[in-house]
Amino acid sequence: MIEEGCPHRFEFRGAVQVYEGDRLSGVVDVFSCALCGSTDQVVKRPGESARHTLGFDPSPPGQVTCILTCAKGGRADWQLCAVSPGSEMVHNCSPLGGEVKLQVTQDLKVPSFGGVEHALYSLKENVNQAIRLP
Ligand SMILES: [Zn+2]
Ligand SMILES: [Zn+2]
Numbered sequence: 232m233i234e235e236g237c238p239h240r241f242e243f244r245g246a247v248q249v250y251e252g253d254r255l256s257g258v259v260d261v262f263s264c265a266l267c268g269s270t271d272q273v274v275k276r277p278g279e280s281a282r283h284t285l286g287f288d289p290s291p292p293g294q295v296t297c298i299l300t301c302a303k304g305g306r307a308d309w310q311l312c313a314v315s316p317g318s319e320m321v322h323n324c325s326p327l328g329g330e331v332k333l334q335v336t337q338d339l340k341v342p343s344f345g346g347v348e349h350a351l352y353s354l355k356e357n358v359n360q361a362i363r364l365p
Pocket of ligand 2: 300302323324325326327347
């Protein structure tokens with residue numbers, strides 16, 4: 232159980248790299264709290280200055296912070312989102328031009344529809360690994 236009001240002591244766990252083909256599309260530094268296990272992250276995209284948001288966006292209790300990839304017809308995008316396994320998430324889908332509801336399974340699978348491929352990657356489980364956009 233994650234207790235409310237944890238003072239959070241974040242420790243660096245490693246980085247997740249996101250590649251689009253051979254091009255590095257971004258790096259997410261992953262931290263987790265030594266006390267409650269909540270994760271937090273700092274996102275760096277090439278050409279943008281790093282946003283140091285550590286401590287401002289920890290995963291809410293019971294939710295898992297993931298990278299959601301979204302691909303259609305050779306164009307791909309990714310974003311961070313906090314999801315609750317086994318429930319619905321709202322996603323602002325650029326290929327579909329608006330908000331869609333995706334049913335997330337317990338093992339973090341999401342459906343593809345309308346010709347758009349979606350996939351979720353838990354930050355915790357992909358530390359020090361590379362994610363390739365489809
Ligand atoms: Zn904590
Ligand atoms: Zn989408």
